[in-house]
Amino acid sequence: MPRAVLLVALAAVAIATLAGLAWLWPDGKAADDLHGSVQFAAEGATFPEAVVDRVRPACPPVDPSDPGGSGGSADRSGCGTVTATVAEGAGDGDQVTVDVPPEVATSGLAKGDRIQLLRTPTVEGQDPTYGYFGISRATPLWLVAGLFALVVLVVARWRGLMAIVGLGFAALVVGFFAIPALITGEQPVAVALVTGALIMFVVLYTTHGFSMRTSAALGGTLVGMLLIAGISWWAIGAAHLTGVVDQSGQALTTFAPGLQMQDLLVAAVVIAGLGILNDVTITQASAVWELRAASPAMSRARLFTSGMRIGRDHIASTIYTIVFAYAGTALTLLLAVSLYDRSWWELLTTEEISEEIVRALTGSIGLVLAVPATTAVAVLTVPGPRGSLDP
Structure with a gap:
């Protein structure tokens, strides 16, 4: 029964995702009109x-003590x-x-x-x-990309190849659906949820195969994605974050005035959390299946407890991953604001720093809650104990 419920739920989400894709599909003419509408350089300029x-x-450096500013000798x-x-x-x-x-x-x-x-x-x-x-930088970038693909294929083999295929599919979805839909004024949170669901359906099944284990991981991933969207939407609104912190945001408000910047920030948090969320949920589902294989007679209650022990260790390491990833991305910003003559607490509440804090914490909350959700789905759908009436 739990397996049937999960599969029916996933089928319903798949249908809703395809319906959302059709509903939110961007107006091609409007996207083409916006593309290239901002003049980057003087007319006729080229970039050879x-x-x-x-x-x-x-x-x-110029010697500040030199009144002429000539830098001395x-x-x-x-x-x-x-x-x-x-x-x-x-x-x-x-x-x-x-x-x-x-x-x-x-x-x-x-x-x-x-x-x-x-x-x-x-x-x-x-x-x-x-x-x-x-x-x-085209040559070094292609070399790094080639090295990445080679390492993935040599170490992960077939799974690595399918992961690269999934990555390519994700890039196509973002490039041909998400970005045009956002730029033409479609609701950002809805676009992010459709984008995330579509990518996760394809990536999980192509990389890990069609199985109940993968379906359990997908169910947990979708739950985590909804949690991240809801929590980040509340936190961004409560903190009154504008989503405009640099020249890119200012350009969007000027040339794409229909774009809702706060909702765009929510969408960014959702999409940013997809990769690490996928990692956690597939690991939890696999852990439950491996525990069942190692202990066929273990009850579902004990299986959940054992799975959560693994999940807690994974949560701890993953939170470090998220926080340090955001800290590394914002390192230059942190160094710059540390030069100002204000307290650290005052600096933490600025738009730039607060946005990074909300990104990291809301993503982490959704990630943490996805662990028990995925574990529960996996425990309910894994084969029952042998020789027991436990369904």
Whole structure:
């Protein structure tokens, strides 16, 4: 009976997910109109790649005691610049010298590396102007991605391959459904829940196979996702977080005024918690099935207790993972705000820090509650004790 209830519930959620996908599917024309609607640079500007010929060290700091601000006797001519040769497109072969930020000049950039330039055309009869735009990182990024795929395939083999396929599917859902739906004004929390449910259905079953064990994990995952959405929605509203903390948020409020920023923050918390939630629930379901295999005569009550012992250890380590992940992401922000002449308590209540705290804590609460939920679903659906009337 519990197995039938779980399968019927999952089927109902699957139907609701597909219905939500159809209902929230973005207006393609509206998404196309918004895409590229914000002018990034002057009209006619291009971004050619160039090969670095020479890097001059960053300029020495200016001596604040020097009233002229010249930096004393230090030679500042030509410092903090990169000389490069345009390697593609308009201006191919031009050798230019551009100023770069100090952190770029000291980042290890060397001759032979590639950078991106901003080439701005000028009036007829004058040469175009060049400026530094960024470092071309395509090659190292592809190498890291290739190394990641190789390691996953060698160690996890078939499961690793299916995990990569699932990751690709998740990227497609986010790129072709979630982002266009959000940018065109669809309800962010609904979009996040449909996105999360769709991804979890496909990822769990393709990676771990069609089984009652996977179904139990999926049930716990969906419960955890709903808990994270509800708790984060309440916490974000209670803390009056705006969801606008940087230039990206300000740009969205300006060019996509229909976007609900507070609800977008809830959606971000839900999507951010999917990966770690999946890890916890599949581990709990597997633990219950392995405990049953090791002790066929164990009652369901004892099975739940044993499963929760494993779950408590997993909760402790996972909470560290979540908190340290957010702390690492916000490390630069933490260092910056520590320079202000205000107490740490006052700084913790600022929009930027409060948002990270709410993200970490609400995600952790949902994650913790997903452990007993998944364990209970798994215990109810795992085969009963041998030689017992326990259903």
